[in-house]
Amino acid sequence: MARLASIQDLEILRDERERKRDPLRREVAICTGTGCLGLGARAVVSAFEREVELRGLQREICIKETGCPGFCEKGTLVVVSPPGIYYMGVQPDDVPEIVEETLCRGGLVGRLLYTDPVTGQKAVLEDDIPFYNHQMRFLIKNNIKINPKDICDYIALGGYAALSRVLSQMTSQDVIEEIKKSGLRGRGGGGFPTGKKWESTARAPGRSKYVIVNCDEGDPGAFMDRALMEGNPHSVLEGLIIGAYAVGAHSGYIYVRMEYPLAVENTKFALHQARDLGLLGKNILGSGLDFDVSVHRGAGAFVSGESTALMNALEGKVGEPRPKYVHTSTSGLWDRPSLLNNVETWANIPLIINRGSDWFSSIGTEKSKGTKIFSLVGKVNNTGLVEVPMGMSLADIIYKIGGGIPNGKKLKGVQTGGPSGGIIPARHLQTPVDFEELTGLGSMMGSGSIIVVDEDTCAVDLARYFVDFLCDESCGKCLPCREGLLRMREILDGIVSGQGREEDLQILKEVADLMRKTSLCALGRTAVNPVLSTLYYYPDEYAAHIIDKMCPSLACKALVSYYVEPNVCIGCGLCKKNCPQGAIEGEEGSISIIDQSRCTRCGICFDVCPPKARAITKVSGGLVRSKAKEGEKA
Amino acid sequence: MTDDDKENLDKIIQKYEGKEGFLIQLLLDLQSELHWISQEAIKELSLKLKIPVSRIFRVASFYKAMNLSPVGRHSICVCMGTACQVRGAQRLLDATESKLGIKSGQTTPDHSFTLNRVNCLGCCAIGPVMIVDDDYHGRVDSKKAKLLLGQLASDS
Numbered sequence A: 001m002a003r004l005a006s007i008q009d010l011e012i013l014r015d016e017r018e019r020k021r022d023p024l025r026r027e028v029a030i031c032t033g034t035g036c037l038g039l040g041a042r043a044v045v046s047a048f049e050r051e052v053e054l055r056g057l058q059r060e061i062c063i064k065e066t067g068c069p070g071f072c073e074k075g076t077l078v079v080v081s082p083p084g085i086y087y088m089g090v091q092p093d094d095v096p097e098i099v100e101e102t103l104c105r106g107g108l109v110g111r112l113l114y115t116d117p118v119t120g121q122k123a124v125l126e127d128d129i130p131f132y133n134h135q136m137r138f139l140i141k142n143n144i145k146i147n148p149k150d151i152c153d154y155i156a157l158g159g160y161a162a163l164s165r166v167l168s169q170m171t172s173q174d175v176i177e178e179i180k181k182s183g184l185r186g187r188g189g190g191g192f193p194t195g196k197k198w199e200s201t202a203r204a205p206g207r208s209k210y211v212i213v214n215c216d217e218g219d220p221g222a223f224m225d226r227a228l229m230e231g232n233p234h235s236v237l238e239g240l241i242i243g244a245y246a247v248g249a250h251s252g253y254i255y256v257r258m259e260y261p262l263a264v265e266n267t268k269f270a271l272h273q274a275r276d277l278g279l280l281g282k283n284i285l286g287s288g289l290d291f292d293v294s295v296h297r298g299a300g301a302f303v304s305g306e307s308t309a310l311m312n313a314l315e316g317k318v319g320e321p322r323p324k325y326v327h328t329s330t331s332g333l334w335d336r337p338s339l340l341n342n343v344e345t346w347a348n349i350p351l352i353i354n355r356g357s358d359w360f361s362s363i364g365t366e367k368s369k370g371t372k373i374f375s376l377v378g379k380v381n382n383t384g385l386v387e388v389p390m391g392m393s394l395a396d397i398i399y400k401i402g403g404g405i406p407n408g409k410k411l412k413g414v415q416t417g418g419p420s421g422g423i424i425p426a427r428h429l430q431t432p433v434d435f436e437e438l439t440g441l442g443s444m445m446g447s448g449s450i451i452v453v454d455e456d457t458c459a460v461d462l463a464r465y466f467v468d469f470l471c472d473e474s475c476g477k478c479l480p481c482r483e484g485l486l487r488m489r490e491i492l493d494g495i496v497s498g499q500g501r502e503e504d505l506q507i508l509k510e511v512a513d514l515m516r517k518t519s520l521c522a523l524g525r526t527a528v529n530p531v532l533s534t535l536y537y538y539p540d541e542y543a544a545h546i547i548d549k550m551c552p553s554l555a556c557k558a559l560v561s562y563y564v565e566p567n568v569c570i571g572c573g574l575c576k577k578n579c580p581q582g583a584i585e586g587e588e589g590s591i592s593i594i595d596q597s598r599c600t601r602c603g604i605c606f607d608v609c610p611p612k613a614r615a616i617t618k619v620s621g622g623l624v625r626s627k628a629k630e631g632e633k634a
Numbered sequence B: 001m002t003d004d005d006k007e008n009l010d011k012i013i014q015k016y017e018g019k020e021g022f023l024i025q026l027l028l029d030l031q032s033e034l035h036w037i038s039q040e041a042i043k044e045l046s047l048k049l050k051i052p053v054s055r056i057f058r059v060a061s062f063y064k065a066m067n068l069s070p071v072g073r074h075s076i077c078v079c080m081g082t083a084c085q086v087r088g089a090q091r092l093l094d095a096t097e098s099k100l101g102i103k104s105g106q107t108t109p110d111h112s113f114t115l116n117r118v119n120c121l122g123c124c125a126i127g128p129v130m131i132v133d134d135d136y137h138g139r140v141d142s143k144k145a146k147l148l149l150g151q152l153a154s155d156s
Helices: A007-020 A034-038 A041-054 A092-104 A141-145 A151-156 A161-169 A172-182 A194-203 A224-231 A233-247 A261-277 A307-314 A343-355 A357-361 A394-401 A435-440 A459-473 A479-496 A504-518 A522-526 A529-537 A539-546 A574-578 A604-608 A622-633 B003-015 B023-034 B039-049 B053-062 B082-086 B089-100 B142-155
Strands: A026-031 A061-066 A078-081 A085-087 A210-215 A251-256 A292-297 A338-342 A371-378 A384-389 A411-416 A423-425 A449-454 A560-564 A616-620 B074-079 B113-118 B130-132 B135-137
Touching: A007 A151, A007 A161, A026 A034, A026 A041, A026 A092, A026 A141, A034 A041, A034 B135, A041 A061, A041 A092, A061 A141, A078 A092, A085 A092, A141 A224, A151 A233, A151 A261, A161 A233, A161 A343, A172 A194, A172 A233, A172 A343, A172 A357, A194 A233, A194 A338, A210 A224, A210 A233, A210 A307, A210 A343, A224 A233, A224 A261, A224 A343, A224 A371, A233 A251, A233 A261, A233 A338, A233 A343, A251 A261, A251 A307, A261 A292, A292 B023, A307 A338, A338 A343, A343 A357, A371 A394, A371 B082, A384 A394, A394 A411, A394 A449, A411 A459, A423 A459, A423 A529, A449 B082, A459 A479, A459 A529, A459 A539, A459 B082, A479 A504, A479 A522, A479 A539, A504 A522, A504 A529, A504 A539, A529 A539, A574 A604, A604 A616, A604 B142, B003 B023, B003 B039, B023 B039, B023 B053, B039 B053, B074 B089, B082 B089, B089 B113, B089 B142, B130 B142
Parallel strands: A026 A061, A210 A251, A210 A338, A251 A292, A371 A449, B074 B113
Antiparallel strands: A026 A078, A078 A085, A371 A384, A411 A423, A411 A449, A560 A616, B074 B130, B130 B135
């Protein structure tokens, strides 16, 4: 492709692309994001290619591999356009039928359409599906229309128009004012006003400045940055180039965690294509702006997602945070002024420039503007990425979009904000989701993970899980975080294994208080949130573990026993056959008995017990208590 | 290190010549060539780059992605992110550990498998997730894990 020497050239390319588009040619878009790939998307793509070739339909049908549109629960997703028929859970065996029925005859394959679980009604188009039609999608809407490895797909949908506008009609000050006016706040967790951050970097003295994309999405349960970087890398890149123009930077970095190999690959591809077209490099679109970007892979350290730690990692050093009194806007990467924003923040920039700050600030709540992508995961029917206006209530997100809790279970709470967040109990579900409200409930927005937990998850065990996670991830530079987490883990390990003491709760609170006041970076300061929020909202569960030595959710291994109900056991012997410890006695045809002294509580017997029998039950308290007492005597 | 390994190392060093802050990227490249980073390789790097061994080792030992001991022919990775966790990742890990007879972070004595846990792979909607070599598998329970591991064992 020829280099674009001016803004007119870009418009010519866009027109040409539109003119060359064959309106009769139908498109089969197949999601090949990491989620759908994990459900077998690669085989679905091959099946389509084979089928189309077999029937000689290459000229009539174009197969497009796209990014993730969000509804991962129902992968592999396939969209046939026009008119945009949405097929879900597609397996390679379904492909010949789709080609025959839909592409050749113009009909529908009913069983692959979304079916409303209550009314049984089928939905054909994206907008008919409740998971999508309660959302407000600007950032991820295009993912299913774009092949991330083809820059022209992005350009055809109006891509790089915001950059043209900035380069031809706006000064750097205008851009900063526009971002400030929009009210956009950082999407990585802190929620710092983006425009203000840009302004201080722009004002900082120095000729070499850097702009950085933080795609070190370490919060477990969050994957919106992966979906954007993998599925629509140019939207992030366009934001970044605009940022470089605004603050006066000539080089940029995209830091992608290595756990996202596809995001690394697609980002590198995007940079190549942008460079070939002259959207990166010297004299971008003839404007005089020189700017280029390189990709830096993370090497597996949660703490390096912290902005100053990330800059250390970019310098090739150990990714430990730096003290915060030195602002990165004046002294960041290689001690030069640096502007670091999260992937989603950058992706919002072209939208704000194209549609205006007034449009952007009309969406959302008083202090939190625009839309936010949340990853709705855990025990919820429709898992996936959801983009909603700030201020939608948790209940709406979980029930209207998420379709409620599976298997008739009760919702226990919602974990937001990753390991730095807290657990919000069911009674606060009407809370509108924005930065302030979530912080007020002892949790936080974080990068936007919403992990739904039902009655099978133990609040104490979940707190222990996060503390364990952070113990592993604490860099060890400052003492409160390093030692505080270890002590908290010791105590929580004791509680979940039935060794808890009543005074433990007070010690937990004291350690948490100290960590919050004295840790060097946000990792240590917020690490206490999962512990404090569960102590506050679920005190009964802590008490049950400590005093009654039982786990009400039947989740803590050491406090649970498996038991065969003799009157429902059908004597099939499956449990005995599968028990790795040989702890189950009883011949086929007779009732099985679990030898508690040999049982390791792996739960395999519980899983394999046939549904028609359901003879194996979990109990906590009774059997365990008598065993604990025996232990004491010994 | 074999002569081939040394040649590879030289090529990788050349790639980063004149660049700033390359150490992590270089080590990642080296690892994808040699599968792990040996003490010998660190010493060799130190000589060629004129960076103290202690600094290279500090970086290599800080980041989880870098293997400082040899790995097995197949790599198994179980995601322990929160979403996978609430959907039973711990039981999946337990089952995999007992099937392979090793703990996470270890390699089987015959060097067939290395088992690792990872904090989040970002496939949270399809958890529990397991990566077998480079392939992602969603909604894996202990039964499916047994099947996947069985396939590998019969292939090799």
